[in-house]
Amino acid sequence: MLLFFxxxxxxxxNRIFRKWLSGRPTVVIDKGKILDCNMKKIRYTLDDLNQQLRELGIFDIVEVEFAILEVSGKLSVMKKTKYQNTTKQDFNPTIKNNDVIIPKELIMNGxxxxxxxNAHHSNNWLINQLNQRNLELKDxxxxxxxxxxxxxxxxYNDKLTSAIDLE
Structure with a gap:
């Protein structure tokens, strides 16, 4: 029990230790293309992929833009825009973004x-964004x-006055 704790x-x-101990999510479909090299590394078959897609209600792999196999073994899927469910924003769109990207983490735990x-979201760009918000990396x-x-x-310090307690 002490070892587990x-x-x-x-x-x-420690993020590096967490990756070593728990593993990392693996992208298996990127921009509609199946990444068979990633699937081979984790011994994940097309049958496994199709089964998990069906469990998510996706019977046609053409609908998938991105799919990530999580450390837990569950498949997370982002459908292509034309196959996504309609939302209220679709009836009154303010932003049209046809280029779908996987979110990229730039800072974790400071x-x-x-x-x-990358070239557009560089280290200097991020520092400028933090400076505009009067933040430091350690915050x-x-x-x-x-x-x-x-x-x-x-x-880290969100300065919340009280948390919502639903119990």
């Missing part, structure tokens, strides 16, 4: 994730570029 504590503080930066718990291309930032 120790591993839990260390993995909650540390930059260098491999997720940020989580920062991600959403699937719509917007930057979401969550800080």
């Amino acid at each position: 120790s591993f839990s504590l260390i993995s909650s503080k 540390k930059m994730i260098e491999k997720n930066f 940020v718990q989580y920062a991600v570029i959403s699937s719509t291309g917007t930057l979401f930032i969550d800080i």
